[in-house]
Every structure is written in C-alpha cells, then in structure tokens.
Amino acid sequence: xxxxxxxxxxxxxxxxELRTELTKRTTIKTFKKGDIIHYANEVCQHSYFIxxxxxxxxxxxxxxxxxxxxxxxGEWINSPRSFMQQKIDHYSIDVIEDCEVxxxxxxxxxxxxxxxxxxxxxxxxDMGNSFGLLMERITSIRFTTAKEKYDHFCKTYKSIYYRIPxxxxxxxxxxxxxxxxxxxxxx
Numbered sequence: 138x139x140x141x142x143x144x145x146x147x148x149x150x151x152x153x154e155l156r157t158e159l160t161k162r163t164t165i166k167t168f169k170k171g172d173i174i175h176y177a178n179e180v181c182q183h184s185y186f187i188x189x190x191x192x193x194x195x196x197x198x199x200x201x202x203x204x205x206x207x208x209x210x211g212e213w214i215n216s217p218r219s220f221m222q223q224k225i226d227h228y229s230i231d232v233i234e235d236c237e238v239x240x241x242x243x244x245x246x247x248x249x250x251x252x253x254x255x256x257x258x259x260x261x262x263d264m265g266n267s268f269g270l271l272m273e274r275i276t277s278i279r280f281t282t283a284k285e286k287y288d289h290f291c292k293t294y295k296s297i298y299y300r301i302p303x304x305x306x307x308x309x310x311x312x313x314x315x316x317x318x319x320x321x322x323x324x
Contacts, residue, residue, distance in 0.1 A: 138159070138160065138163070138165065138188075138239055140186075140188045140210065140211055141159070141163075141186050141188070141239050142156060142159075143211075144186070144211050145159075145259050148258075148259050148262045148263065149255045149256075149258055149259045149262075150255065151255075152253075152255065154253070155249070155253045155255060155256060158249065158252070158253065159241075159249070162241065162242075162245035162248065162249065163239045163240060163241050163245070164239070164240045165188070165237065165238070165239055165240070166237070166238055166240055167235070167236065167237045167238075168190070168232045168235070168236050168238070169232060169235055170232055170233065170234055170235050171231070171232060172231065172232040173229055173230070173231045173232075174192070174230050174231070174232065174238075175215070175216055175228070175229055175230040176229050177196060177197070177226070177227045177228055177229045178225050178226075178227070179219075179225060180219055180223055180224065180225055181215050181216040181219035181220040181226075181228075181243075182220075182242055182243055183215065183220075183240050183241065183242055183243070184213050184214070184215040184220060184240075184241050184243070184246065185213065185214050185215065185230070185238040185239070185240055185241075186211075186212070186213050186238060186239040186240075186241070187208055187209055187210055187211065187212055187213075187214065187236060187237075187238055188210070188236075188237040188238060188239060189210065189235075189236055189237040190209070190210075190232065190233075190234045190235050190236020190237065190238075191207060191208070191209045191232075191233040191234040191236065191297055191300060191301065192207070192208050192209075192214050192230055192231070192232055192233065192236060192238075193205075193206070193207050193208075193230065193231055193233050193301075193305065194206050194207075194208075194214060194216065194228050194229075194230055195228065195229055195230075195231065195305075195308075196227045196228050196229065197227075197229075201308065202305070202308055203308050203309075204305045204306075204308045204309035205228065205309070206274075206309070207233070207294060207297065207301060207305075207309075209294075209296065209297045210296075213263065214230060215230070216228040216229075216230065220243060223243065233300070233301060233302070233305070234300060246260075270293065273289070273293070274289075274293070277289040278311060283310065283312050283316055283317075283320055284320050284323075286310045286311070286312070287306075287310060287317065287320050287321070290306065290309065290310060303317055303318075
C-alpha cells in the first residue's frame with residue numbers, strides 16, 4: 138500500500154488516523170493477465186488502485202471490444218457511473234498485464250468521506266485530474282486525424298503504450314488495426 142499512501146500524500150496531508158483506517162478498509166489482491174475483475178451488467182462495488190500492472194475499462198459493441206481507457210501504476214480504476222451511482226452499466230474491467238491492486242469498496246469509501254474530510258478532498262482532486270484527461274480525449278476523438286489521435290494516445294500513456302496490445306490501442310482510437318499499422322509504419 139506504499140504507492141497508495143504516496144499517491145494520496147501528493148494531494149493531501151495523510152493523517153495517521155486516515156492511514157490506519159485505509160489499511161483496515163482495503164484489501165490487496167493480485168490478478169493474472171486476461172482476468173476480468175468487473176463484468177458489464179453488474180453494479181461496480183469496488184475501486185481498484187493499481188500498485189503494479191495494467192487494467193483496462195472497455196465495453197462490447199457488435200461483438201467487438203471497445204477500449205475506453207487504460208490505467209496503470211498509481212491510478213484508480215472502476216466503472217465510474219456504476220460505482221458512484223450504484224447502477225448497472227455496460228463497462229467491464231480486465232487485466233492486460235499481471236497486476237496487484239488495493240481494493241476499496243464503495244461502502245468503505247463513503248465511510249471515509251463521512252469521517253475524513255481530507256479523503257473527500259483527495260477524491261475531488263483525483264477526479265478533477267481524470268476529468269481533464271477525459272476532456273482531452275474527447276477533443277482528440279472529435280477534432281484530430283488518426284495520426285494525431287495516435288500521437289495523443291502515446292503522450293497520454295507514455296509509460297505504458299508499448300505494453301498494450303495493438304488491437305486494444307486501435308479500438309481505443311476508433312480506427313482499424315490496419316490503419317494503426319500504417320500510422321506506426323510512417324513514424
């Protein structure tokens with residue numbers, strides 16, 4: 138949980154009490170490449186902080202997997218709408234690379250928010266960062282060429298893009314694997 142504590146400490150003062158409560162209310166688990174840790178059409182009950190590895194949020198449309206985003210070391214992942222509203226949605230989360238995660242249940246997050254205002258501040262700051270990245274992605278999708286989309290992807294995921302299968306990258310970019318191959322060939 139060292140990475141989690143470091144991540145939180147970058148945004149707020151992590152008190153001994155909050156550290157103790159986080160330790161009590163989280164679990165650490167490992168998953169293997171190919172595991173699905175959250176299925177579509179189920180309510181997302183947990184958020185996962187990545188200590189090691191890569192996870193992906195995706196959905197299936199017309200029998201094709203569409204990658205929505207990727208998360209790695211030091212990042213949280215869940216199915217946001219399902220997690221926050223406790224409603225079913227169409228996203229799944231799978232393991233791209235063997236990983237170790239810290240798992241926080243929604244009920245425990247609510248407890249932390251209610252009892253540690255600094256945790257709520259941390260969550261707001263983290264979500265603000267995620268929202269900014271999402272807005273960049275939307276702009277990239279709407280207003281750029283396939284090559285510019287790929288460049289943005291490489292910049293956004295600079296520490297992991299080369300570890301993500303090209304088929305998943307192409308689905309994230311909204312282009313065919315063949316188009317992605319042509320783009321990469323010219324770089």
